[in-house]
Amino acid sequence: MGAGRVSGSLPRFAAVPVGLVVALQAVVLTLLSGRYGFHRDELYFLAAGKRPAWGYVDQPPITPWLARASTAVFGETPTGLRVAATLLGMATVVVVVLIAREFGGGRGVQVCTAVATALSTYVLVVSHMLATNSADTLLWSLIAFAGLRLLRTGDGRWWLAVGAAAGLGMMNKWLVLLLLSGLGIGVAVAGPRRVFRTWWLAAGIGVAAVLTAPVVLWQASHGWPMLTVAGGISDDDGSENRVLFVPMQLVYLSPVLVPVWIAGLVRPWRDAGVRWARALAIAYPVVCVELLALGGKPYYSVPLLLPLVALGAEPALRWLARTGTVLRASIGVVTAVCVVVSVLIGLPVVPATALNGVLLAVNKEPGEQVGWPEFADTVATAWAQVPDKDTAVILTDNYGEAGALEYYGPERGLPQPYSPHMSYADWGPPPDRLVGPVLVIGRIERGSPASRLITGCHAVATHHNAEGVDNDEDGVTISLCDTLTRPWSAAWPQLRRFY
Structure with a gap:
């Protein structure tokens, strides 16, 4: 694909097929949202939402606020609470598809990206139950989208969108700082560095600062408890997190998607049309190194894999089209198996009595809903x-x-x-x-x-x-x-x- 296609006009957004994917996602999540019961964290969010504040010991306020709003409108039940998670999951799919479009992805690429995102294990988990990661996944995707639009077009006004998404991210989880540092290092190393030479950057920082200020002030006035919590997690689980970090990167979305996001890491170095996106390919390893140094949980970096899936979807589909019938059939079987595994792990489709064993070993969260x-x-x-x-x-x-x-x-x-x-x-x-x-x-x-x-x-x-x-x-x-x-x-x- 030539540089002109990606750098100039973009393909039309595939609204109808992507809308069908998102609608089916909503139906499935809603039908299953009442199974098992509240997760322990959801019960905590309900309690925190009834005590609104600009911060809490272990988190900023957005997720408890979402819990309060969702249950106020849809009822204080697991189904009512999880409407918020479903909406966040649907929005994440749409934003990741828009990212694929930024890379010149047409109708087929967009639909493939939508299906891959909606059916990935991690997105299924955070779209089924309300967690801080539910909003974080969407917010990281929004930052990536706005940042990539900035890099592609050079239009400094996109710094305002980056700043707004970053400010909202800071109001949900401060892990967003790792994403911003990764993307910033990526641009500094690979360009286009001209996006730093505009007063819109200062304006974007100002927007982020205004949104973040109440949360930071709350934490400062309470002795920075979130840093105490983060330090405890690192001390208790840091070694285990480092050992599991790389293997879990290969399974959190789905093993079948590993070649796709690896293609996304490679594509900006081979395709002149998306050279401007090299910062994204650099950001992911930078964030991984930061998390390994901090002893952070392996899933913290997973939202950054979604833009890489969007980036790698087109070369992956081109390669698939060149393969023989037997190999395509084999890949289809493997994909179907991975989808079934993702659904079993990410959604409450089996009776609670069948959870013990492999399912809880891979994902303990369903057990905490019983x-x-x-x-x-x-x-x-x-x-x-x-x-x-x-x-x-x-x-x-x-x-x-x-x-x-x-x-x-x-x-x-x-x-x-x-x-x-x-x-x-x-x-x-x-x-x-x-x-x-x-x-x-x-x-x-x-x-x-x-x-x-x-x-x-x-x-x-x-x-x-x-x-x-x-x-x-x-x-x-x-x-x-x-x-x-x-x-x-x-x-x-x-x-x-x-x-």
């Missing part, structure tokens, strides 16, 4: 054994448990739960007038601050979900404790946990 109502039942049974309920407290180990009891507890006669974990710590402590007893969810480790502050504990229940799913709450111990050695206001700082 058993929360029964968990609340178990806690309610234990609560019935508590004397002096007027002064008693339910203390949970993590935000998922607290979110579940806040949602399911009232109809079971349970009081407001408390937790020293993440932002729930900011929403506590219990009033000092609640002097005990304490119903503790989770085992109190010997020698921990909790063991010195909460004493006289004995187990009164153990939770198991009815489906037998091996998730984080299956087997959790519930203990009844007699004595609080210090008032809650004094004990709370010692109990607080950031990860």
Whole structure:
């Protein structure tokens, strides 16, 4: 394909076939959105959304705000909440197709890109359940689209769109800084560097700064808790993340898409028509190196693979057209198998009782959507054994448990739960007038601050979900404790946990 085609007029946007792909995506996601139940993080987002702020201990505000808006409009149910995730997934597909069009991709390339994006494992996961990655995937794609349009056209006004998308990205997850650094290094190394020589760059930075300022100020005024959380993740999981990083890059979208995004990495160096996109090919390895150095989770870089799929779709299709019938048939079979695997991993299509084993080993998130109502039942049974309920407290180990009891507890006669974990710590402590007893969810480790502050504990229940799913709450111990050695206001700082 010549440089004139890509650098000049673009192919028409394939609205009808791409629209059909997106419509089918919406139907499938909606039909499956009510299966299993809330994820632990979704329960936390519901709780955070009811306490609107410019920030939270472990995240900026956009995802909790989306949770609040989606449930306010569509109902406080898994289906109502996940409308937001579905819409974000649909928008991601459209933006990635627009990126493919920027590279001169015609109707066939655009449809292929739409299908590949919608059916990739990672996009299925973040489009089914609402997570910070749901919005992050769209926002990274928007930044890539605006940045590529800037590089292709040289029109400095696109810095405003880059700045707006970056500012929104900072309001959702600060990982967007890695993307911006990767693209910036890519442009500095491979050009076109003329895009830096315009006052529109300063204007774009100004837009991003205005959007980001309230979030940064909130974090600064609260002691930068997100950096504390990030440091804890790196300390706890950094070594494992580094070992798994490269292998997981090959499977998160789908193994069948690996040759496509590799073609995207190579294409700008071989095709003069997309030479202007070399910064994208540089950005991905730069971001990977940054994540390896920081011990970040392997999936953090996956949204950047989607523009590379869009870039590699055309050469991949050209190569496929040149292959023989037998090889094309073999590739078709492999593709079908990968699609089935992606659906099994990314969507709740199997009974919950069938999750244990390979499916949970590959993706643990479906398991965290099972058993929360029964968990609340178990806690309610234990609560019935508590004397002096007027002064008693339910203390949970993590935000998922607290979110579940806040949602399911009232109809079971349970009081407001408390937790020293993440932002729930900011929403506590219990009033000092609640002097005990304490119903503790989770085992109190010997020698921990909790063991010195909460004493006289004995187990009164153990939770198991009815489906037998091996998730984080299956087997959790519930203990009844007699004595609080210090008032809650004094004990709370010692109990607080950031990860």
